[in-house]
Amino acid sequence: METDLIRIGTRGSDLALAQARETRTRLMSAHGMPQDAFEIVVISTAGDRIQDRPLAEVGGKGLFTMEIEERLADGRIDLAVHSSKDMPTELPEGLYLSCFLPREDARDAFIGHQIEKLLDLPQGATVGSSSLRRQALLRRLRPDLNVVLYRGNVPTRLRKLAEGEVDGTLLAMAGLRRLNLADQVTEALPINMFPPAPGQGAICIESRMGDERIDNLLAPINDGETAAALACERAFLGALDGSCRTPIAGHAHLAKGRIYFSGMILTPDGREAHEIEMDGTIEDATALGRQAGEEIRGRAGADFFASWT
């Protein structure tokens, strides 16, 4: 192992820092390296700076990644730690997702202010979320709810909830676990009831293609099962040409030597939804995801996407 400092790029939110530290810890134990072999480099992104609008409205891909990728491409950092869910399907030339850590709980969590379960909320209750997918799924399950825009990092959202600004909110179980806030969860939503975003719960590492030193460093901490599931989910997203304005859910898991995928696309009002379930061999994870995307796209019809984007 070279003695050069390994620079790990990350956003500065509590969640991003927890993910960068988890990556560093795994690398330290895989290679018997000391903590001071690494430097965590905090990078501010457009997604962090824009706080007053839904990000889907701002548009553009890579709101949480562009500034980080610039520093990766020019060598100021050696690897970048991300939430897979926030990663666009297309990456800048010369960069790739080289490593996936074992996936955390992929489910969404409901956090109720006074009522513990989503479906027990009274008529017209207010639920805050900034995610188009969560908003659409909420409207699909409970058209009566008042779904409001709710942004900010995880601790900010929990504070607003505690102050009674909303009756409930939805957050990823994985993020809450990583922040030691899982005790706040009042209901973990089953995957078939509230399907997660492609990539949810999985930390990924982006690095430069052909950087052998970093490839060798990352190889022992890559989780093959998570990598296969993510290849499938990202291919599904890619086949749908997932603009940030389309509510898309997708989840793959491995069992008995095969890969099982389920996906859903919805209109933002939740009134129209299309679902798909497919399984295949693990080697064909990418093809399976792409096929599922093409199939669901065909079922929905061209009008489905044209109706609001």
Ligand SMILES: NCc1[nH]cc(CCC(=O)O)c1CC(=O)O
């Ligand atoms: N868009 C923000 C974001 N990106 C990843 C996570 C959670 C962690 C994960 O999915 O790995 C979150 C917060 C949330 O959705 O609650």
